[in-house]
Amino acid sequence: MSNDLPDLRASHEDRDRVVDALRIAAGDGRLDAEELDMRLESALSARTLGELAQLTADLPIVPAAQGKDVLVVEQHGGKYVREGLWSVPARIELRTQLCRVTFDFSHAVITSDVLRIETDMVHGKLFFVGSRDIVIDTDGLGLTYSKVKLRSKNSAADPRLRIELVGTLLHAKVIERRR
DSSP states (O other), X not given: OOTTGGGSBOOHHHHHHHHHHHHHHHHTTSSOHHHHHHHHHHHHHOOBHHHHHHHHTTSOOOOOOXXXXXXXXXXXXSEEEEOSSOEEOXXXXXXXXXXXXXXXXXXXXXXXXXXXXXXEEESXXXXXXXXXXXXXXEEEEEEESOEEEOSGGGOOSSOSEEEEEEEEEESOEEEEEEO
16 A cells, blocks of 8 residues: 555545544544534545544544444455455455455554454455464365465464454465565
């Protein structure tokens, strides 16, 4: 990811995430009604990730809401990429065919010590991008004509994030890259 992250255009999902964080902060008593209204209006009209980051910079990071603790990826063909400022859920369900999937943890907001990824991948590639403090466990993964290429085998004993990769791969590859 480039150093121009704050200048990247914000998506509807980015704006919604900030709106949720602002409402939680107001519910906790951190923002009064007038400030909440002002920040909500700014969030809904924000154009860049930098503008959104300013709205929550003085607030504590809160874990993702219970309803958003699962990310479901169902895709046939093409690419699926999660990168930049994204909130890592506790669980990901990955059901893809003929697809290249990338999870980049370089700038992700990690709210849990363990991420469980349940895979059903056919003819695809799964890329993990991150640092040395992320460990990937593939003990629960069933491989059929598939390959796993990990660099995290010699990682720290106390990882920032442990990824449990379970399920099946058919004619697929799992590749880890470090930044």
